[in-house]
Amino acid sequence: xxxxxxxxxxxxxxxxxxxxxxxxxxxxxxxxxxxxxxxxxxxxxxxxxxxxxxxxxxxxxxxxxxxxxxxxxxxxxxxxxxxxxxxxxxxxxxxxxxxxxxxxxxxxxxxxxxxxxxxxxxxxxxxxxxxxxxxxxxxxxxxxxxxxxxxxxxxxxxxxxxxxxxxxxxxxxxxxxxxxxxxxxxxxxxxxxxxxxxxxxxxxxxxxxxxxxxxxxxxxxxxxxxxxxxxxxxxxxxxxxxxxxxxxxxxxxxxxxxxxxxxxxxxxxxxxxxxxxxxxxxxxxxxxxxxxxxxxxxxxxxxxxxxxxxxxxxxxxxxxxxxxxxxxxxxxxxxxxxxxxxxxxxxxxxxxxxxxxxxxxxxxxxxxxxxxxxxxxxxxxxxxxxxxxxxxxxxxxxxxxxxxxxxxxxxxxxxxxxxxxxxxxxxxxxxxxxxxxxxxxxxxxxxxxxxxxxxxxxxxxxxxxxxxxxxxxxxxxxxxxxxxxxxxxxxxxxxxxxxxxxxxxxxxxxxxxxxxxxxxxxxxxxxxxxxxxxxxxxxxxxxxxxxxxxxxxxxxxxxxxxxxxxxxxxxxx
Ligand SMILES: *[C@@H]1O[C@H](CO)[C@@H](O)[C@H](O)[C@H]1NC(C)=O
Ligand SMILES: *[C@@H]1O[C@H](CO)[C@@H](O)[C@H](O)[C@H]1NC(C)=O
Ligand SMILES: *[C@@H]1O[C@H](CO)[C@@H](O)[C@H](O)[C@H]1NC(C)=O
Numbered sequence: 171x172x173x174x175x176x177x178x179x180x181x182x183x184x185x186x187x188x189x190x191x192x193x194x195x196x197x198x199x200x201x202x203x204x205x206x207x208x209x210x211x212x213x214x215x216x217x218x219x220x221x222x223x224x225x226x227x228x229x230x231x232x233x234x235x236x237x238x239x240x241x242x243x244x245x246x247x248x249x250x251x252x253x254x255x256x257x258x259x260x261x262x263x264x265x266x267x268x269x270x271x272x273x274x275x276x277x278x279x280x281x282x283x284x285x286x287x288x289x290x291x292x293x294x295x296x297x298x299x300x301x302x303x304x305x306x307x308x309x310x311x312x313x314x315x316x317x318x319x320x321x322x323x324x325x326x327x328x329x330x331x332x333x334x335x336x337x338x339x340x341x342x343x344x345x346x347x348x349x350x351x352x353x354x355x356x357x358x359x360x361x362x363x364x365x366x367x368x369x370x371x372x373x374x375x376x377x378x379x380x381x382x383x384x385x386x387x388x389x390x391x392x393x394x395x396x397x398x399x400x401x402x403x404x405x406x407x408x409x410x411x412x413x414x415x416x417x418x419x420x421x422x423x424x425x426x427x428x429x430x431x432x433x434x435x436x437x438x439x440x441x442x443x444x445x446x447x448x449x450x451x452x453x454x455x456x457x458x459x460x461x462x463x464x465x466x467x468x469x470x471x472x473x474x475x476x477x478x479x480x481x482x483x484x485x486x487x488x489x490x491x492x493x494x495x496x497x498x499x500x501x502x503x504x505x506x507x508x509x510x511x512x513x514x515x516x517x518x519x520x521x522x523x524x525x526x527x528x529x530x531x532x533x534x535x536x537x538x539x540x541x542x543x544x545x546x547x548x549x550x551x552x553x554x555x556x557x558x559x560x561x562x563x564x565x566x567x568x569x570x571x572x573x574x575x576x577x578x579x580x581x582x583x584x585x586x587x588x589x590x591x592x593x594x595x596x597x598x599x600x601x602x603x604x605x606x607x608x609x610x611x612x613x614x615x616x617x618x619x620x621x622x623x624x625x626x627x628x629x630x631x632x633x634x635x636x637x638x639x640x641x642x643x644x645x646x647x648x649x650x651x652x653x654x655x656x657x658x659x660x661x662x663x664x665x666x667x668x669x670x671x672x673x674x675x676x677x678x679x680x681x682x683x684x685x686x687x688x689x690x691x692x693x694x695x696x697x698x699x700x701x702x703x704x705x706x707x708x709x710x711x712x713x714x715x716x717x718x719x720x721x722x723x724x725x726x727x728x729x730x731x732x733x734x735x736x737x738x739x740x741x742x743x
Contacts, residue, residue, distance in 0.1 A: 189215045189225035191339050192420035193346045193454075194614045198606060199462065200256050201429045203391055204359065205401050208260045209346055209384040211338055212612050216377050218369075225417060226380060227337040229294055234367065237287040240315070241272040242367040246297060246334075248326040249360035249387070250632055253479040259385055260607040263362045264593035264630035267297055267324035273315040280309075284317045295365075296329045308513050308552050311540050318513075322590035322633040323582075326363065328352040334363050337382060345415030346423075346454075349407040350384060360387040370612065379612050390464070399433070402461030411458040421454040424614060426606070435464040449618055477502040477604045478559075480596055482631040485568070489639045494520070495568045496594050496631060500559040507537070508559055508598040510567060514551040515591065516544045517574050517638065524570035527555065530563050546574075559598075575639050585643055588635035596629040676720065676730065 196208040213225050220231025234242065245263035269291070273283055284307070292299035298321060307319035331352050335342045342348055355361055364383040369376045390401040404410050414421045425437065428448045438461045441450030452458065479499050486492035494514070500506050514520055522543070527536050537556040544551035559565050582589075602608060602625040608617045721731055 189213050189223060191225045191415075191418050192613060193415060193418045193422075194420070195346050195349075195423045196260065196426065196607060196614055197423065197460075198426040199390070199401070199429050199433070199435065199464075200387075201432045202255045203389065203399050203433075204256065205388050205390050205406065206256065206259070206606075207386045207388075207406065208607065208614075209350070209386075210260075210614055211347065211382040213339070213380045214370075214377055214612055215380070218376065218378060225339045226378075230337055230365070230367075230380070233287065233290045233294065237283045237290070238274040238277045239271055239283075239287060239367070240274050240369060242287075242365065243270045244268070244291060244295070244299075244365045245362055246295070246324065246326040246330050246364075247360075247362035248356070249358070249362075251360055251387075251630075253476050253629065256387065257476050258605050258627060259362075260609075261362065261364050261366075261383055261385060262628055262630050263364065263385075264320060264322065265633050266320060266322035266590070266592070267299060267326070268320040268630075269299060269302070270316070270318040272313065273317075275315060277315055280315055280317065288319070295333050298324055304549060305516055305547055306550060308550055311542075311552075311554065320513075320592040322592040326361070328356065330363060331355060334365070334382065337365070339417045340415035344413045345418060345421060346411070347415070348413070349403065349409060349411065351408050354406065354408045355384070355386065358386045358388050359392075361385065381609075381612070398466055399435075399464035400462060401464075402438075403459060404461070411454065412456075414454050414456065420613065422615065423452040423454060423458070423460065424618065425450040425452070425460070433464060435462045437462045445615070445618055451615070475501055477600050478506060478508070478596070478598055478627070478629065480594075480629055480631045482594060482634065484634060484636060486570075489573050489637065491570060492573060492636070493524075493568055493570045494518075495566060498557070498559060498565045498567075498596060500561065500563050500565070502600065503561050505561050506559045506598050506600065508557050508596055510553075510555045510557065511595040511597070512551075512553040512555075512567075512569075513592065513594075514544070514553070514571070515589075516546050516548065516550055517576060517580075517589065518551070518571045518591065518636070519544065519574060520551050520553070520569045520571045522569075524568075525553075526568050527557065527565065528568075529560050529565045534565075573636070573638050578641060581640065581643070585640045586637070588637045591634050591636060593630040593633050596631070597626065598629075599624045599626050601625070 190213070192212050194210045194212075196210070198206045198208075200206055213227075215223065215226050217223075220226060220228075220235050223231055233239070245261065245268045247263040247265050247268070250265055251259050251262065269288060271284065271287055273280055277283055281304070285302070288299040288302040291297070301321060302319045306321070307317055310316040310318070331350065335347060335350060338347050340347060342350060362383075362385040364381070364385075366379075366381040366383065368379055370379050371377075386406070388401070388406050390399045391397060393405045394400045424445075425441070426449055430448075437450070438459065439452065442453050443451050445451055452460070477500070479501075481497040481499070483495055484492050485495055494512075496510060496512065498508060498510065522541055525541075527534055534557075537558055538554075539556070540552070540554040542549070542552040553569070555567060557565055557567075602620075602622050605625050605627060607614065608620065608622075608625050610620055610622065611617050
């Protein structure tokens with residue numbers, strides 16, 4: 171019985187099992203001037219019922235219990251992890267939302283539980299996981315109770331971070347979680363929030379582990395105001411560490427100093443001890459500050475490339491036929507067995523006969539191939555390829571696809587933005603020393619210390635956007651605008667014609683120079699006579715003729731008798 175239970179004894183009987191909680195932060199300055207920080211908050215529980223718990227979050231425990239979840243991974247990510255220059259992350263997650271779950275073997279209707287789980291989690295984390303349906307999730311070929319889905323369009327924002335922090339025992343008031351300020355988290359070049367639940371069984375006895383993780387990558391030039399490569403906790407997170415979480419059994423910060431050999435730097439604090447020659451470990455108790463001074467590197471040193479990395483892009487032009495290419499680079503000196511999983515949405519129908527696998531340009535046959543054709547609006551195209559990657563080779567998987575025309579309601583509101591296509595997954599076993607962090611054990615410190623030989627990694631490729639043929643959604647708007655203009659233009663004359671009375675008057679019209687002269691004469695007459703005459707002067711007198719009084723002139727038309735006489739006199743003279 172530990173001290174936490176003593177408080178409970180006053181009120182009710184201490185539960186037979188207790189949870190343990192630990193907080194860890196792993197910081198790794200990368201040679202290219204970026205700083206990677208990985209937070210891990212771990213709760214370990216021995217009881218498999220989540221009804222009553224002290225540290226395990228109740229809301230999540232209820233969901234796990236209710237939907238018979240055996241294993242759960244949720245990652246909400248913004249930004250792209252650059253394997254080539256950053257190495258491997260602790261948790262590889264594609265941009266957007268990603269969720270995978272394994273249910274208990276005895277689950278009858280796995281799909282029902284899967285949709286229930288995603289709906290419950292979308293409420294818990296304020297995400298759009300409720301958009302997961304059969305058309306964007308897949309079940310593993312080997313495992314009946316496993317489901318996976320990703321939503322590449324998901325925007326990760328403050329409203330996801332706040333409920334995520336609420337699941338922590340100390341919320342965000344104390345301990346390492348107080349460093350997670352939404353302003354700073356979302357300013358990072360890359361950020362990823364994760365929830366990982368799994369059982370850890372050993373000789374029939376199981377423990378349940380919940381890890382909440384945050385990965386952040388900051389550009390040290392961007393966060394330091396002096397345009398140098400210095401970094402510190404305060405510069406990255408906007409605040410220092412003041413109090414540790416009293417509920418945590420374990421609070422530590424690790425600093426990976428392996429990049430010191432290429433870009434040397436000095437740190438402000440002496441570590442409590444050093445693990446495996448290059449991991450500086452700090453025990454947290456009270457106020458803590460850590461900063462690093464980096465003399466500006468004279469040459470940009472690029473770190474050793476990871477052993478295995480990927481690239482993905484589309485080929486073709488126009489909006490009829492396209493191709494999808496996934497490249498896997500193996501920089502290792504021995505061959506690696508890799509499994510590539512492509513899950514392509516139904517609106518990108520692929521042609522299986524065009525599937526081509528080449529290694530350094532030479533066509534090869536995969537070791538195994540599983541293909542499940544998709545079905546419009548119901549099922550994705552699932553392609554699983556097992557390959558043996560030759561040493562120092564580039565393997566390319568390419569397949570052709572069609573662009574389809576969707577129903578008009580299936581386009582998103584900003585249809586011309588394009589459609590996101592989620593990442594492919596590459597699973598492979600690589601030597602352990604090549605990875606930055608492994609997860610065999612619950613705590614980072616145990617993983618750093620472990621000495622296995624090989625480790626399974628799971629790489630996610632980049633997402634991409636394609637533009638499907640899109641109808642001109644602005645056409646109704648244009649038609650409305652045009653129709654309104656026509657109506658507005660027509661309204662004035664029609665209103666005039668229908669509301670004003672028509673009256674016949676003489677056409678006192680004299681064409682040509684004569685009319686200009688006459689107007690000028692009337693105008694001058696007005697100016698000079700108005701001084702002497704009253705307001706109703708000569709100019710105001712208009713004589714109205716009836717048609718009978720008018721006579722016809724071959725060129726001038728209908729003119730008055732009087733005018734005709736003047737005209738004749740003028741001609742005569
Ligand atoms: C569930 O299935 C896995 C894999 O088939 C097996 O290893 C495990 O023992 C099963 N668990 C139960 C409770 O049946
Ligand atoms: C990096 O190496 C230099 C000497 O090369 C040493 O003085 C410094 O303390 C090292 N920094 C860290 C963080 O280990
Ligand atoms: C790491 O491993 C070494 C050797 O196996 C052991 O002596 C040491 O206590 C371990 N350190 C921790 C923190 O577990």
